[in-house]
Amino acid sequence: MNNYVFLPYDNRFPRLFRKEKERIQKVLGEKTMVEHFGSTAVPGLGGKGVIDICVVVPRKDLNLVSKKLQTKLGYIYKPDAGVENERLFHDINLFDDLGVERHYHLHLTYPENQNYKESIAFRDYLILHPEEAQKYAEVKKKAVEAVSEVTDKRELKEKYMAVKRGLIQEMIQKALKEQ
Numbered sequence: 001m002n003n004y005v006f007l008p009y010d011n012r013f014p015r016l017f018r019k020e021k022e023r024i025q026k027v028l029g030e031k032t033m034v035e036h037f038g039s040t041a042v043p044g045l046g047g048k049g050v051i052d053i054c055v056v057v058p059r060k061d062l063n064l065v066s067k068k069l070q071t072k073l074g075y076i077y078k079p080d081a082g083v084e085n086e087r088l089f090h091d092i093n094l095f096d097d098l099g100v101e102r103h104y105h106l107h108l109t110y111p112e113n114q115n116y117k118e119s120i121a122f123r124d125y126l127i128l129h130p131e132e133a134q135k136y137a138e139v140k141k142k143a144v145e146a147v148s149e150v151t152d153k154r155e156l157k158e159k160y161m162a163v164k165r166g167l168i169q170e171m172i173q174k175a176l177k178e179q
Contacts, residue, residue: 004160006137006144007049013040016096017051020104024055027072028065032057037119038105039140042126045133047140051104054119059110062088066108075106118172125175132171139167 017036024034033056039047057065066088069075075090090106109116126133143163150156 003048004144004147004156005048006046006141008046009040009042009044010049012096013051016102017041017053020051020053020094024053024069024073024106027068028055028057033111035120037123041123042133044130045126046137049103051102053104053106054116055106055108056111056116057108059112062108062110066090069106069108118176121175121179122168122172125171125178128178132174136164136167136171139164 014036017040021034021036025032035054035056036052037054038050038052039045040049040051055065055069066077069090070077073092075092078089078091088108090108092104092106093101094104096102107116107119126136143160146163147156147160150159
C-alpha cells in the first residue's frame with residue numbers, strides 16, 4: 001500500500017512533539033537532547049503528517065539508549081529503514097488528543113553525525129524562509145504524484161526521494177552557508 005500523501009499542516013504538531021519529548025525525557029533524562037524536525041516541525045508546511053523526532057546522545061550510548069527506547073517506550077527498531085548506520089531508526093504509532101493515530105519516526109543519533117546537522121539546518125532554513133518552504137511543499141506534492149501508482153515499497157521510497165533530492169540538497173547548502 002502506498003502511504004505517501006500530502007496533508008495540510010496541523011497546528012497540533014508542535015504540541016504532539018512536546019508531549020512525546022516529555023515522555024522520552026522521563027526515561028532518558030531531562031538533559032537528553034530531543035529535536036523536532038521534518039515537515040511537522042515547519043509551521044505551515046504540509047506533508048505525510050509523520051512526527052519526526054531526533055534523539056541526540058553521545059555515540060558511545062547509542063546501543064544503550066536504543067534498548068531503552070524499545071523496552072521502556074515501545075519504539076520498534078527498523079534496521080532496514082534505509083538510514084545510515086549511525087542513525088538507528090525507530091517507529092511507533094501513538095494516539096493524539098483527538099484519538100487520531102499518529103505516526104512517529106524517531107532517529108537516534110549523535111551530535112557529530114553530518115545527517116543530523118543537515119536535517120536541523122534544513123528545518124531551521126525552512127522556518128526562516130517561508131517562501132522556500134512553499135517551494136519545497138510544491139516539490140513534495142509532485143513527489144506524491146510521481147509515486148501514486150507505485151506499489152513496491154523500495155521503489156516507492158527511492159522514487160519519492162529522487163523527486164525531492166535536488167531541491168533538498170540545494171536548500172541544505174544554503175542553510176549551512178547561513179549558519
